[in-house]
Amino acid sequence: MSISYGALAGLIAAVAFLILVLFTLPLIVRVTKTMKKVDATMDSVNTAVDDLTKQTSVLMKQSEDLLEKSNALLADVNGKVTELEPVVKAAADLGESLSDINSSSRRMVERFSGMGIRGAGIGIFSSLVSRMFARCKRRRGED
Numbered sequence: 007m008s009i010s011y012g013a014l015a016g017l018i019a020a021v022a023f024l025i026l027v028l029f030t031l032p033l034i035v036r037v038t039k040t041m042k043k044v045d046a047t048m049d050s051v052n053t054a055v056d057d058l059t060k061q062t063s064v065l066m067k068q069s070e071d072l073l074e075k076s077n078a079l080l081a082d083v084n085g086k087v088t089e090l091e092p093v094v095k096a097a098a099d100l101g102e103s104l105s106d107i108n109s110s111s112r113r114m115v116e117r118f119s120g121m122g123i124r125g126a127g128i129g130i131f132s133s134l135v136s137r138m139f140a141r142c143k144r145r146r147g148e149d
Contacts, residue, residue, distance in 0.1 A: 103141075110137055 009017075114133055 106137070106141075107134075110134065 110133065
């Protein structure tokens with residue numbers, strides 16, 4: 007029985023291929039297990055990302071609602087501040103007027119303290135009238 011060189015070369019090649027397959031088979035099995043673990047990990051990651059997306063969506067909706075309520079509250083407060091502004095201005099003007107009257111009355115008392123009661127009363131009255139007249143003129147000029 008004689009084997010030709012070509013058949014011998016084919017047999018050697020087949021044995022070499024069998025040895026190669028036997029050595030790479032454990033590697034292929036490990037790679038397959040690793041890929042299964044990677045696939046399971048990716049499934050877990052996808053599930054976690056989906057849950058996170060849902061929770062983020064809920065959180066964004068709640069934040070949006072909170073911002074809308076805050077904007078409405080701010081608009082309401084701004085409207086009330088606008089309504090109160092004339093009242094505050096009037097109170098400030100009243101305080102200023104009372105302060106002016108107080109300082110005027112002090113000056114009158116100091117000025118007319120040496121006069122009699124009747125002379126002091128007339129002086130105070132005339133001074134108050136002239137100051138009120140001047141104030142009315144100033145306010146008409148401001149408007």
